[in-house]
Amino acid sequence: MNKHAKIYVAGHRGMVGAALVRRLRRAGYDNLITRTSAELDLRDQAAVEEFFAQEKPEYVFLAAAKVGGIHANNTYRADFLYDNLMIQSNVLRQSQVQGVRKLLFLGSSCIYPKLAPQPIREEYLLTGALEPTNEPYAIAKIAGLKLCEAYRAQYGCNFISVMPTNLYGPGDNYDLANSHVLPAMLRKFGEATEQGSPRVTIWGTGTPRREFLHVDDLADACLHLMLHYDGAPPVNIGTGQDLTIQELAELIAELTGFMGEIIYDFSRPDGTPRKLLDVSRLHELGWHHQIELTEGLQAVIASADWRAAVPHSPLQALA
Ligand SMILES: NC(=O)C1=CN([C@@H]2O[C@H](COP(=O)(O)OP(=O)(O)OC[C@H]3O[C@@H](n4cnc5c(N)ncnc54)[C@H](OP(=O)(O)O)[C@@H]3O)[C@@H](O)[C@H]2O)C=CC1
Ligand SMILES: C[C@H]1O[C@H](OP(=O)(O)OP(=O)(O)OC[C@H]2O[C@@H](n3cnc4c(=O)[nH]c(N)nc43)[C@H](O)[C@@H]2O)[C@@H](O)[C@@H](O)C1=O
Numbered sequence: 001m002n003k004h005a006k007i008y009v010a011g012h013r014g015m016v017g018a019a020l021v022r023r024l025r026r027a028g029y030d031n032l033i034t035r036t037s038a039e040l041d042l043r044d045q046a047a048v049e050e051f052f053a054q055e056k057p058e059y060v061f062l063a064a065a066k067v068g069g070i071h072a073n074n075t076y077r078a079d080f081l082y083d084n085l086m087i088q089s090n091v092l093r094q095s096q097v098q099g100v101r102k103l104l105f106l107g108s109s110c111i112y113p114k115l116a117p118q119p120i121r122e123e124y125l126l127t128g129a130l131e132p133t134n135e136p137y138a139i140a141k142i143a144g145l146k147l148c149e150a151y152r153a154q155y156g157c158n159f160i161s162v163m164p165t166n167l168y169g170p171g172d173n174y175d176l177a178n179s180h181v182l183p184a185m186l187r188k189f190g191e192a193t194e195q196g197s198p199r200v201t202i203w204g205t206g207t208p209r210r211e212f213l214h215v216d217d218l219a220d221a222c223l224h225l226m227l228h229y230d231g232a233p234p235v236n237i238g239t240g241q242d243l244t245i246q247e248l249a250e251l252i253a254e255l256t257g258f259m260g261e262i263i264y265d266f267s268r269p270d271g272t273p274r275k276l277l278d279v280s281r282l283h284e285l286g287w288h289h290q291i292e293l294t295e296g297l298q299a300v301i302a303s304a305d306w307r308a309a310v311p312h313s314p315l316q317a318l319a
Pocket of ligand 1: 017180182
């Protein structure tokens with residue numbers, strides 16, 4: 001990928017998109033194209049067609065999506081299915097029409113069956129029922145990776161798909177209702193410590209296990225795969241290590257200096273019991289994560305990222 005190549009980063013203001021922009025700029029890529037959702041609503045087919053005809057990007061990182069945690073996915077079921085289907089269908093179609101040289105599509109680990117054998121290999125896709133709380137989102141993401149494969153088969157498009165595990169890092173979504181577990185805990189424990197609150201409430205039983213990858217590692221993996229992977233099958237991206245939600249809560253409590261009580265709200269869903277990714281294909285492709293969880297958490301806590309938390313998407317503010 002030439003350093004002056006025209007690279008479109010869709011979703012550049014999001015946690016992943018911003019990390020991709022940081023990584024690409026650090027690598028010397030000096031011709032990045034970005035649009036906010038207010039400037040270009042990727043659900044709008046005509047607007048996307050006009051944008052691609054005008055800009056003709058050579059490379060695309062598709063990090064724009066409607067994203068959220070278990071509560072958001074289970075509440076805005078139609079929006080998670082519709083928005084993500086429209087965004088990815090429009091961007092993939094116009095990338096094919098305009099002859100984009102290579103595109104990287106971001107899926108998610110939630111595409112795999114709720115009770116898949118662990119660790120989850122890419123070939124376990126569609127071998128069992130999905131987790132109900134995020135089924136609409138998962139179906140949209142599965143459709144996206146299948147559309148990438150179909151454009152490759154029918155039109156010879158070099159569209160690759162990556163399936164990241166749960167992510168965290170600067171620019172995350174800290175909305176307590178709609179965020180993922182890790183940013184929600186950072187904010188809950190951080191604010192409780194600052195305010196001297198006696199207790200923090202965690203959703204569910206604390207028994208599910210989750211794997212967490214720092215978003216800067218993800219961006220590095222995406223650049224690595226954009227440069228070195230041209231295959232049809234999706235590639236899992238993760239650390240290969242997981243922990244229980246309870247262990248995560250206790251770790252974040254310790255790192256934020258919280259001394260109070262941790263309460264578990266069993267009325268909230270646990271979701272998938274475990275979704276540890278098998279990352280052997282990624283390792284065979286020459287990439288390993290660098291940022292360990294405790295180190296990554298310490299950096300985010302030191303920045304108190306949640307204090308600056310404003311909805312980084314006007315669309316999100318409306319959610
Ligand atoms: N966060 C995580 O834990 C994980 C994320 N992923 C995937 O990574 C990708 C990025 O996620 P993440 O960065 O966390 O999400 P964010 O919510 O932080 O960012 C998503 C971005 O998408 C843009 N967007 C949303 N809707 C539209 C639209 N209709 N038109 C144009 N742009 C739109 C927003 O742009 P704007 O700000 O301009 O409104 C926003 O910046 C997604 O594909 C997600 O599925 C995968 C696994 C885990
Ligand atoms: C990346 C992945 O993320 C989503 O899947 P998820 O990992 O299940 O989502 P989550 O991070 O919101 O929850 C993880 C676990 O944590 C528990 N939990 C405790 N306390 C809080 C809490 O305060 N907030 C949240 N959100 N969860 C909490 C929560 O009950 C659950 O058991 C998919 O929807 C989809 O978006 C996707 O692809």
